[in-house]
Amino acid sequence: MAHILAADDDRDLCALLRTALERDGHTVRTVCSGGEITPALCAWADCILLDIMMPGEDGFAACRRIRDLTDAPILFLTARGEEGDILTGLGLGGDDYLLKPFRVSELRARVAAHLRRASRVPGPAARRVVRGGVAFDLAARTAAVGECPLRLTRSEYAICEYLALHPGRTFSREQIYEAVFGYDGTADASAVTEHVKNIRAKLRALGLDPGPLVTVWGVGYRWSGE
Incomplete structure (x- = not known):
């Protein structure tokens, strides 16, 4: 244990x-x-x-x-x-x-x-994908905008990766929390909101404003861009 x-x-x-x-x-x-x-x-x-x-x-x-x-x-x-x-x-x-x-x-x-x-460890299909101007290395669990590293915490990266691997789909905060953390987050899914604020600030700092992380008001969030 x-x-x-x-x-x-x-x-x-x-x-x-x-x-x-x-x-x-x-x-x-x-x-x-x-x-x-x-x-x-x-x-x-x-x-x-x-x-x-x-x-x-x-x-x-x-x-x-x-x-x-x-x-x-x-x-x-x-x-x-x-x-x-x-x-x-x-x-x-x-x-x-x-x-x-x-x-x-x-x-x-x-x-x-x-x-x-x-x-969790990446499976054999781990690869590099680019969504909305952000490149994800799924094996290393890192992200970058162009040549600049996007310095995300572990949780911030997990949220970005999950949304980016389902581009165009909208997920509620609760769905994101449960998918990323593996726990029913109906009580404290507001943590997702705070992580999203931090992610957006880091995307803006690298010139992605508005960035690919989109709020769907009253519903949740989605990742835009192929």
């Missing part, structure tokens, strides 16, 4: 996280602040749970510091559900968020879904 690292200054919650995730066979380590997350722990962890409001180095600062040290999915555990906070966390490289108080069953399912996605 997986190695899970949880950072939260609530010791009772840390004990709950440990009990819940060890039930699924995972090995869990807990720390009480972001500053305790070392490069060695980043290398050890297959998934990282970060509280936002911690003394010393908070979850945002920790995510900013460690994102280049690990490809592991990072999930924020937070009582702060304001759009600005969510956008900040996902913009720093977080993959998802779970609002406190949350159900233990949802936590376990969400962690399992991210671990499944992180462990």
Whole structure:
């Protein structure tokens, strides 16, 4: 099973996280602040749970510091559900968020879904495709606009790839969340909205404005261009 690292200054919650995730066979380590997350722990962890409001180095600062040290999915555990906070966390490289108080069953399912996605490997048909001015290397899981790399987080890339491989089709936020993360996201598919904002900003920075990621108002999103 997986190695899970949880950072939260609530010791009772840390004990709950440990009990819940060890039930699924995972090995869990807990720390009480972001500053305790070392490069060695980043290398050890297959998934990282970060509280936002911690003394010393908070979850945002920790995510900013460690994102280049690990490809592991990072999930924020937070009582702060304001759009600005969510956008900040996902913009720093977080993959998802779970609002406190949350159900233990949802936590376990969400962690399992991210671990499944992180462990996927490209099949033998992996190839390079170009959609809407963006070139995707499906084997390396990278994207570029012309000669310029499109620097996406793992989750941002997964959303772009999914939509680009179904050009012209419109998907709801819930459909995208479930397809990309492998979990029914009816409660927190708003994470997709925040990821889309970040993706569009990165596309604009490389001259794609308007870009291929199109909003279909009241329905969802689609990728335009062949």
